[in-house]
Amino acid sequence: MNELNKTLTLAQRDLMKFLRDRGRIVATFIFPIIFIGVFGVTLNAGLGKYNLGFSYIDYVFAGMLLQTVFQSSFAGITSLLLDREKDFSMSIFVAPVSRYSIVLGKILGESLVSFLQLFGIILFGKLIGVSFGFDKLLLALPVCLLGCIVGASFGILVASRISKADNAQRIFPFLVFPMIFLSGAFTPVNNLPWFLNILKEINPIYYGVDMIRNVLFAGTAALPLVTSNTFLFDLTVFSVLGVVFFIVGTFLFTQKEGNR
Amino acid sequence: MDFSLVAKDVVKHYPKASVNAVDGINLEVKTGEIYGFLGPNGAGKSTAIKMFVTTLFPTSGQILVDGLDPKKDSNKVRQQIGVVYQSVSLDENLTAEENLRSHAVLYNITGFALTYKATSPKYKKRLDEVLTLVDLADKKFDIVKTFSGGMKRRLDIAKALLHFPKVLFLDEPTTGLDPQSRKAVWEYLTTLQKQHSFTVFLTTQYLEEAEICNRISIIDHGKILVTDTPANLKKSVGEELLYLKPAKKEALEAELNKHDIAFSVDSFGDYIIDLKHKKAQDILRLIKCDLEEINIKKPSLDDVFIKYTGRKIE
Numbered sequence: 001m002n003e004l005n006k007t008l009t010l011a012q013r014d015l016m017k018f019l020r021d022r023g024r025i026v027a028t029f030i031f032p033i034i035f036i037g038v039f040g041v042t043l044n045a046g047l048g049k050y051n052l053g054f055s056y057i058d059y060v061f062a063g064m065l066l067q068t069v070f071q072s073s074f075a076g077i078t079s080l081l082l083d084r085e086k087d088f089s090m091s092i093f094v095a096p097v098s099r100y101s102i103v104l105g106k107i108l109g110e111s112l113v114s115f116l117q118l119f120g121i122i123l124f125g126k127l128i129g130v131s132f133g134f135d136k137l138l139l140a141l142p143v144c145l146l147g148c149i150v151g152a153s154f155g156i157l158v159a160s161r162i163s164k165a166d167n168a169q170r171i172f173p174f175l176v177f178p179m180i181f182l183s184g185a186f187t188p189v190n191n192l193p194w195f196l197n198i199l200k201e202i203n204p205i206y207y208g209v210d211m212i213r214n215v216l217f218a219g220t221a222a223l224p225l226v227t228s229n230t231f232l233f234d235l236t237v238f239s240v241l242g243v244v245f246f247i248v249g250t251f252l253f254t255q256k257e258g259n260r
Numbered sequence: 261m262d263f264s265l266v267a268k269d270v271v272k273h274y275p276k277a278s279v280n281a282v283d284g285i286n287l288e289v290k291t292g293e294i295y296g297f298l299g300p301n302g303a304g305k306s307t308a309i310k311m312f313v314t315t316l317f318p319t320s321g322q323i324l325v326d327g328l329d330p331k332k333d334s335n336k337v338r339q340q341i342g343v344v345y346q347s348v349s350l351d352e353n354l355t356a357e358e359n360l361r362s363h364a365v366l367y368n369i370t371g372f373a374l375t376y377k378a379t380s381p382k383y384k385k386r387l388d389e390v391l392t393l394v395d396l397a398d399k400k401f402d403i404v405k406t407f408s409g410g411m412k413r414r415l416d417i418a419k420a421l422l423h424f425p426k427v428l429f430l431d432e433p434t435t436g437l438d439p440q441s442r443k444a445v446w447e448y449l450t451t452l453q454k455q456h457s458f459t460v461f462l463t464t465q466y467l468e469e470a471e472i473c474n475r476i477s478i479i480d481h482g483k484i485l486v487t488d489t490p491a492n493l494k495k496s497v498g499e500e501l502l503y504l505k506p507a508k509k510e511a512l513e514a515e516l517n518k519h520d521i522a523f524s525v526d527s528f529g530d531y532i533i534d535l536k537h538k539k540a541q542d543i544l545r546l547i548k549c550d551l552e553e554i555n556i557k558k559p560s561l562d563d564v565f566i567k568y569t570g571r572k573i574e
Contacts, residue, residue: 005372009365012374013351013358020353020403091349094313095366096338 006097007105014076014109018116032068032121036061037128039186054222058132061125062140062216062226063185066208068121069114069144070151071176076110077103077155078168081253099254103156111148118144132216140215146235147208150242154204156249160256184209190228204245207238263324264427264459265289265312270321272307272482281307283482284321289461291426294453296473297463298565304482305463309431312461313343326426339367342420344430348412349419352405356396356415359404360387360422367423376401390418393452410441414448421452428453430462434469446472467561476561478568485568490561497559497567500535502543505553512549519546530555 018024040060047056080089080102092102122137132140158175162168182189182196183205192200200206210227211234217223218231229237265287272282282304289295297305310316311323314330314337323330330337350359357376361383364370370383391397394414404412413433420428430449434442450472453460462473470476470490477487486493505528506512512531516523521543523531530553533543540556 002368005365008372009362012372013354013362016358017351017353090315090345091343092366093315094338094341094343095363096335096368097366098335 003098003101007101007108010092010097010102010105011108011112014106015112015116018113028072028117029120029124032064032117033124035186036064036121036125036130040064041128053225054217054220055131057125057128058130058216058222059213059226060186061121061130061132062213063183063209065118065121065140065144066147066212067180067183067185067205068117069111069147070154070205070208071180072114072117073107073110073148073151074155074158076113077106077152078159080106081156081159100250103250103253107149107152110152111145114148115141115144136216136218140212143208143212143215146238146242147212150204150208150238150245153242153245153249156253157245158249160249160252179203179205182206184228188226204238204241207234207241210234211238262291263288264291264293264326265295265461266322266324267308267312268322270308270311270323271319272304272311272316273319280319280482282311282318285477285479285482285484287477287484287487289427289459291459292457293474294450294460294462294472296461296470296476297479298465298467298470298476298561299463299479300465303479305465305479306431307482308479309429309461309463313341313429314338339423340426342423342425342428344416344420344428344433346432346435348416350404350412350416353403355401355403356391356407357387357400359415360390360419363419363422369423386422390421393421394418394448408441409437410444413437413441413445417445417449417452421456421458425458427459427461430460432463432465434464434466442466442469467565470561478565480569493564494559494561497563500540500559501557502533502535502540503553503555503557504531504533504547504551505529506531507550507552512547512551515547515549521546 036057040057043060044056093099118141125132159168162171178199180186182192182200182203184200185205189200189206207229210229211231213226214223214229214231214234217226266289267285267287270282270285271280273280285304285308287295297303297308299305307316311318312325312330314334317331325337326340328337328340361370361373361376361379364379364383364386365372369386370380373379376384387400388397391400394417396411396415396418399407399411399415404415407415417433434445437445446469449460462469464470473490475487475489476493477484478493479485486496488496504512509529516531516533521533521538523533525531535556544554
């Protein structure tokens, strides 16, 4: 019971920090505007004449939703764990709180923050003519929540293998960009050469993106064009990856804690 | 004798490092004592404090904080200690109360509460107590970002004291503060410590800060070179000297000779008396003639540090 209180408090603190930080709020809206607005609209204008069979804005929007929550909770959790050498995070690690509660609180907090960002993306999407109805968008929210959790779990795993924050600065671009490009969030990832295909298939975001498109495009003629797997398959792989990342990551992290 | 902190042959070897960061330290900090580690950057002070506060495990040796092993009984030890770090560990965008509230939940003082109103009476009472202690009672609902450096530091200390810790650890707590705020922080701390008699363990590289300790260990290259009271350490380097500048030389000389007090005269015309066996006050009581200036020169901790490490502290 106590530990639950602590988990909730850590999550609440993350949420409050976000709500009080105007710069961060603005920044979270600019990124989707660039991607959906600039990327989606320009590509739609350029590719529209080839008759893709689906709206490219819808396509990017769906990918963007999942991509955003995944990256945001991934970044949140890695910064917490990698900054534990800094005094601010240390003050949490010297408190009588289970390490699991700290990690869980952070996952919850980052998920809440990502969720708020979702509303910004949805609002902006509707403004520029995304065709999904609110009923479908509501159904997509649980998928986004799963995306937050898997993103955070992946963050724990990555952080457990990196010893210092400055190493992370060097490693992250090599990790994050291929993951985004191979996720199918912005461009289709069918018919890839075999070596890229392997990378795609071990990329957790790929399953999340495919899953959310399965929800958002359900019942439309475009569904087979924008998805590669069934919803159930995506759900299974995405969840299993999340659980594995969480268990292995937290285990490795707590193992290393104190023995650095 | 009760000890709040005991270290026996504690060694910390970081993977891939060529030397031990902490190289076999032994210490016993008495309950209610203010104990300090004085040493330059990289001496092993922070590594030692990390091991005491459960965030780093020693390679070998034994540590007991309030009788408990920080590695085996981490959470029990954590509940008994307060930690103040070099840089302020507060959320700048939250209010003073919100910062302390989340701390209170982590330390089992109150349950999860979305608003101040929903918190327990026990927490509200303690919150007012600690904020009053550090003179921030009227800033309860102010955003921390608006505070000065000294105020933030005081709030940080209030936070560390919120859960009635038995031992307060301070890792170079006045780094980055101007001399005035630094002095104020130490005044608060020593007053608080006297009122509530918790044990204080601090690290510093400022000699004047080490003066507030009951005992100091001088640490360099991961080893404790010497441990004693600041006064004894200074005595170990040399004696105190009394400098007297008389209005009339002859009058003072006559009086000193009459009372059989040995003296020497320096090039400035000062009469210098060694205070090894006499108290300055006793000597001054005997002297009736007019004096223009009276000085007592003490060896500083600077001199102590040079004696034990062979160099000046940076």
